[in-house]
Amino acid sequence: MGSNSLAEYVHLLNQLKSYSNIPQDLISSFRHYILLIYGSDQENKFSEPMLWIGIYIALASLICVFAMIADLLHGFRSRKLWFPCKYFTLNAASLSVIAVAMKLPVDLNNSMPGHVDQAAKLGSMAFMCTMMTNLLPSLATMNSKELFTNIIALAILKSKQILELKYQAGHQTALRDLQPERLTFENLKQHVSNYWIMARTGSPQFISACHATSSASGVICAASTFIHIRIVYMILCLSTRDYKSDYKWSMLVIFVIQSIGVILGTIAPLFRCFACLSFKLTKSWIWNHINVFKVEKYWTQKLSDWKQNSISFSSRSRKYKIVIHNLKIIVLRFCIGIQKTVVVACKVLGLFYLLFVICGMQCFHCWRSLKAMLVASGILVIQNPQQPEQNIDLRRYVLQLQDDMELADKTLKNITKSVNLVIVNAENHQPNNLMTLLVQSNGFAGVGEYDSFHVPPLTAVRYLNCWSLPLVTLTTIAISLPEIQNDRVDNLLISVSEGLAYVKLVEGSLNTTNDYVRIQKAAKMLWLEVEFYNRWLGKKLQYHAPGVNRAPQILQWFRDEAQNMVMEVEAMDIDGSNERAICANSMYRITQTILLLNQGNIDEVSQEDLFTRLSSMISDILAACLTNLPLVIAMKCHESVIEKREASVLAAAQLLGQTREIINTLNAREIPNLNTEELAFIENWRRAYLMHPFPPNP
Numbered sequence: 247m248g249s250n251s252l253a254e255y256v257h258l259l260n261q262l263k264s265y266s267n268i269p270q271d272l273i274s275s276f277r278h279y280i281l282l283i284y285g286s287d288q289e290n291k292f293s294e295p296m297l298w299i300g301i302y303i304a305l306a307s308l309i310c311v312f313a314m315i316a317d318l319l320h321g322f323r324s325r326k327l328w329f330p331c332k333y334f335t336l337n338a339a340s341l342s343v344i345a346v347a348m349k350l351p352v353d354l355n356n357s358m359p360g361h362v363d364q365a366a367k368l369g370s371m372a373f374m375c376t377m378m379t380n381l382l383p384s385l386a387t388m389n390s391k392e393l394f395t396n397i398i399a400l401a402i403l404k405s406k407q408i409l410e411l412k413y414q415a416g417h418q419t420a421l422r423d424l425q426p427e428r429l430t431f432e433n434l435k436q437h438v439s440n441y442w443i444m445a446r447t448g449s450p451q452f453i454s455a456c457h458a459t460s461s462a463s464g465v466i467c468a469a470s471t472f473i474h475i476r477i478v479y480m481i482l483c484l485s486t487r488d489y490k491s492d493y494k495w496s497m498l499v500i501f502v503i504q505s506i507g508v509i510l511g512t513i514a515p516l517f518r519c520f521a522c523l524s525f526k527l528t529k530s531w532i533w534n535h536i537n538v539f540k541v542e543k544y545w546t547q548k549l550s551d552w553k554q555n556s557i558s559f560s561s562r563s564r565k566y567k568i569v570i571h572n573l574k575i576i577v578l579r580f581c582i583g584i585q586k587t588v589v590v591a592c593k594v595l596g597l598f599y600l601l602f603v604i605c606g607m608q609c610f611h612c613w614r615s616l617k618a619m620l621v622a623s624g625i626l627v628i629q630n631p632q633q634p635e636q637n638i639d640l641r642r643y644v645l646q647l648q649d650d651m652e653l654a655d656k657t658l659k660n661i662t663k664s665v666n667l668v669i670v671n672a673e674n675h676q677p678n679n680l681m682t683l684l685v686q687s688n689g690f691a692g693v694g695e696y697d698s699f700h701v702p703p704l705t706a707v708r709y710l711n712c713w714s715l716p717l718v719t720l721t722t723i724a725i726s727l728p729e730i731q732n733d734r735v736d737n738l739l740i741s742v743s744e745g746l747a748y749v750k751l752v753e754g755s756l757n758t759t760n761d762y763v764r765i766q767k768a769a770k771m772l773w774l775e776v777e778f779y780n781r782w783l784g785k786k787l788q789y790h791a792p793g794v795n796r797a798p799q800i801l802q803w804f805r806d807e808a809q810n811m812v813m814e815v816e817a818m819d820i821d822g823s824n825e826r827a828i829c830a831n832s833m834y835r836i837t838q839t840i841l842l843l844n845q846g847n848i849d850e851v852s853q854e855d856l857f858t859r860l861s862s863m864i865s866d867i868l869a870a871c872l873t874n875l876p877l878v879i880a881m882k883c884h885e886s887v888i889e890k891r892e893a894s895v896l897a898a899a900q901l902l903g904q905t906r907e908i909i910n911t912l913n914a915r916e917i918p919n920l921n922t923e924e925l926a927f928i929e930n931w932r933r934a935y936l937m938h939p940f941p942p943n944p
Contacts, residue, residue, distance in 0.1 A: 296492035296493050297492075297493060297495075299349065300493035300497060300499070303350065304500045306344075307347045307503045308503050309343050310347055311503060311507035313333045314376075314377070314510065314511045314514065316334070317329055317330075317332055317334050318514050320332050321514065325660075327518065328451065328452050328456070329455070329514040329517065330383055330449070330452070330455075331380070334377075334380055334384070335387065336385065340381075348370060350367045351367065351374065357491065360489045360490035360491060361488055362481060362488060362501055363490060363493070363497050365477050365481050365501055366498075366501035368477060369501055369508065371470070376508050376511035376512060376515075379467040379511075379512075380511055382454065382459065382463055383451040383455050383460070385454060386451045386453065386889075387451065404547045404548045405450070406450055408647055409453065409888065413645060413891075416444045416643050417884060419642055420444075420643070420883075423437070424880060428876075429876035429877070429879075429909075430876075430909070430910075431909050435666075435669060437879075437880055438665060438669070438879070438883055438895065438898050438902055439665050440640070441643075441883035441891075442662075442664075442665040442895050442899065443640055443643040443644060443658070444643050445892040445895045446664075447661070449892055450888060453647065458589060458596050459588075459589075460515075461519050461592065461596030462592035462595035464519040465596065466595065467512050467515045468516060471508055474508050475509070519596075539590055542647070544647055545585055546586065549581055550578075552578055553579070553582070556571070640658060641658070668903065669899050669900075669902055669903040671903065672902070675903075676904060676906070676907055677744040677748075679737065679740045679744050680748075680868070682737075682741065683741035683861070683864070683865050683868065684865055684869055684872075684908065684911060684912075686865045687862065687868075687869045689866065689915070689940050690915075690931065691935070691939065691940045692863035692865070693866055693935060693940075694932050694935025694936060694940065695839070695843065696720065696836055697711065697716065697835050697836060698842060698843070699932075699936065701835050704809060704812045704834060705831075709765070709828055710929070711765070711832075711929055712753060712766050713749050713757070713867065713928050714749050714750065714769040714770070715765055715768065715769040715772075716832060716867060717742060717745070717746065717769075717864060717867055717868065718742075718746075719829070719836050720860050720864050721738065721742045721776065721864060722772075722776050722833070723800070723804060723833075723836070723837070724857055724860040725738065725739060726782070726787040726804075727853040728853075729853040730853060738861060739777065742868075743777060748905065749872075750770075751878055752871055755877075755878045755881050755882070756878070756926035757926065757927065764828070767825065768825040771825055771829075772829045783830065796853075797852055797855070797856040798849060800856075801837045801856075802841070804833055808833035808837070809830075811830035812827055812830045815827045815830075840856075840859075870928070872905075873912050874925060874926050875901075875908065875909060875912075877922060878901070879902050879905075882897055883898045918930075918931060918935070918938075918940065919934070
């Protein structure tokens, strides 16, 4: 009747009263339906927002589908076929979206009379299974407090502790293997490969994906997907697309989006199971999974430790302590039993997929045997057959939860290939402009010459030196010379910009005290002003005071301006933290040092001579700083946080590839007689130069 059905019904009753041949008892009986019609009108009014709620469910489902597809593409692109969770992870935001997407299964008030309505509600259950399976590896990224709330996840928390102990042992082994005083490119490449193997095999998401729970979830996901496909086929066969619930046409949208999510979301779990089984498909591993009633210790180790530990009580009652202790043991025994039951059930489910994979692998081995026979008989010819690589030494760095388990040789070989591929790809992005600048340097003399100990300090505050600040200051002077061609100035700017990217890595790894961080912050601020705005502390470069156009005059102008700035902020700069004072002090000392070095013939120095001298100092300082790159790469390989190790080793591999030419070039030079820790600080280089001036390298 529409939204005004009650008014129409009352009007109809009034019309019936006007007819004398209609019994009054019949009209009275019709009046009893007024309340029912009123209730129906109110229900229709209250159900109007359900359409918008359905649209929200569809949008939330679409977000989940996009996140699962992003993880799928990320796994294929990075060759991580266990598909770690990078975008679709468990956090506050994703849980909110999932809660909206799962509105239909928990909606018990609304009837689902239409075929599409019923299919959408059942499809939401399959969509939920798919999302849970895709989210399972993300449990490994949680910290210990988050994992504490999940009994099943306690196995992951014990797994992390086991892997951490084995990683520390591998870390010590890798340090012992890294013996050479000067780290060469090949030494570093092997060092990165060792840590890459530890990071990959000890990845929490990789271990989680290889658990029996992951195999079982993959089987459940595949079964639910098969059932859902049958439902989709039945809906497509129906001639009508009926949706009669309060959600109206939004049910069809929900059904389509979640069906796509179920089908696409099943790809990652199936590939994950297959990949993890093939990664560890050895005889011992297969036997361990066929023996389904064997529950490894790490599944229940944490609960067993809690059961054996005592609980401290504030009460002095001995009976009360005994009761609580016995109750704790009963509860933990029950939890251990549940844990073992779940693990056995997961292993039983995983057997189905294990048998399927074993059959597939046997077919693959049969094909390889047939191919070998054809090659031996001369029917099939293979060009340049690859010889199997020996991975005996690399196995020392493979992290396994159980000592009796082994990683498949092919998997270990693929892991090594992957890091080599990262290094090779990074080698294609060498900092060519920086290399051109470094070639101009034939030693490290500029490190000792840019700042003389004979220049008295301006203030009582002692400003430290870092690598980046003198580089920025020297570059500022060089690009301010108006007679130098623009292309040479631009090349210097680009070269220094490339170099500072690596200098910051050195400082961020080796010069990390608060005093040095303060200087680095000032240098970063100054470089931003110089590179983007062509200014030095607010003063436009190449536009000096009137009459200042010769090289000595430009140096004196910078010196005087810097001296005035330091004096202006001296009263406020009590602790030496003022960034303008830090930058001005560096400019004062460098310009005064250059003037002192050329005191006898300062008037004869041209802008071309000064630019060449400044460029030489810059290249020498960059070269000295970048001799620390091998140590930085070695340090980047080791990461204390288990969830960040793989990304840290990846960054080390990329840095190694990008700086291959720099490392090889600088390794051929003779460095000062300083230990590895002393080489990280520019002040130590200056003192070493004062004692024994650096000779030029041949």
